[in-house]
Amino acid sequence: MTYRRSGDDNLLVEFGPMQLDLALRMRIHALRDAVTAADLDGVTDLTPSIRSLPIQTDPHVLAQHQLLVKVREITTTLPPTDALVVPSRRVRLPLSWDDPATREAIARYLAGVRDDAPWCPWNIEFIRRINGLESVNDVYRTVFDAEYLVLGLGDVCLGAPVAALDPRHCLLTTKYNPARTWTAENSVGIGGAYLCIYGMEGPGGHQFVGRTTQVWSPWQRGAFEPGAPWPLRFFDRIKWYPVSADELLGLRADITSGRFVPRIEEGTFSLAEYERFLAEHAESVAEFRTRQQAAFAAERDAWEAAGEFARAEAATAPVAAPDEVTVPEGGRLVEAEFAASVWQVNVAPGDEVSAGGRCSRWRR
Structure with missing residues (x-):
């Protein structure tokens, strides 16, 4: 610790x-x-x-x-x-695969940010390639076969970072660099080892797989309990089911009005049982990870050959050399325990400072 x-x-x-x-x-x-x-x-x-x-x-x-x-x-x-055993509900949520809103975000990125990124023009193809899968249908099956455990709430613009319970369903990706300037509300994407639901419209960097219904609502109707503008809880297990883009639009309207409530089953999650599952499938998990790591390394080599890393180095701003600090006679250097911005100084040279007195104001 x-x-x-x-x-x-x-x-x-x-x-x-x-x-x-x-x-x-x-x-x-x-x-x-x-x-x-x-x-x-x-x-x-x-x-x-x-x-x-x-x-x-x-x-x-x-x-x-x-x-x-x-x-x-x-x-x-x-x-x-x-x-350790925790409450863990199974929550079934709709997912519009390769939703038009995600395609629009990619198109905006190509037009206004970067038009030669390795993850463009189609994030799902990039996910397939970097994970060593044979076809984009394998990406589809992996996402819909998986159960995703909710690990956080409020992260990624009021959304939720979740992780695949079965390591063989854990798809890995890099994130956009530079980031997108626009992401549609409730887009779903993979970044690193996490799959994330964007709770609100905003920038972003996760690789899109689709779009779902609201995971944040100020109206708190239907699926949203009073006093909680989010319907998910820690350790919920999300299971996706496919819907069309038009069906999703209808469900999004219905969840806002309280007419649509996702199907939820109560349950628990036991760490001991989960570790037994991992031990039982250790061989196939190791095979999956070996294939995945080989594909990831091949993608990295392709980036290096294409000059991707040289591009990143060239875009890095030079770092200014730190200023030397001269300690006056009779003074003492005090090293800050953390970085902060000092926005107000309340003393001047020669002032006497008593214990507990305010010398400055700062914010992190």
Whole structure:
């Protein structure tokens, strides 16, 4: 575990290495629940992510050093990782494959950002190629056969990052570089090892596979519970079913009015059962990953031969050399624990500063 100070009102707790690991995600979830149950005065928000938990506080009520002591104590009470079981609903959502809205976003990218990107003119063909699949139909079957576990909420423009439970369904891609300037609301795409649903219209970089219904709504009707503008929950398992582009438009109108509610089945997700599944299919998973890694390496070599990486290096702005800091006689250099922008200085040379006095104002 690593504890990091994050500004003057956040403590960042991190588990394990920087990689996609469901065991780490479930441990973060257990810590979130334990901190919530402790009902600590001064804790204002908890935002669990894949392997980290930012804990936001009111520093006037709960100082960070006090919070650190309490969180360390709470961590010792967590159950063993392989004993973790969480509520996990199966949620069936419609997916318009290769939706016209995604095609329009690609066309805008070609016209206004970059017309020679390796992932254009068709993201799905790029996904096929970089994963070593024989046809785009294999991409289609993989996406619709998969179950995707919801790992985060609110990321990717009010959307949800999800991961395929079966590693043989985990398609890998790079992201757009430079990014798109426009993405239609509720587009669905793959970036890295994650499949993401864009909760709102905006920029983006994930490789498109289609479009779905709303995963964020201020009206909170039908599928949206009162007080929760999002219908998904942590550890929901999303299962896609195909619909046409016209059918999707109708469903999008119906979910806004409350007439359409996705089919949801209650259930649980056990880490021990999942690890037994991985062990049972270890050989075929290894074969899939070997083929996938070979295709990824071949794509990278093709990029290098085409000058893609030289292009990226040429576009990198030069980094200015750091200024030397001269410490005046009688002074002392204080190194900041994190980067920030100082927007107001409240003292001048020669002023006397008392303990607890404000010297400046800053923001991260």
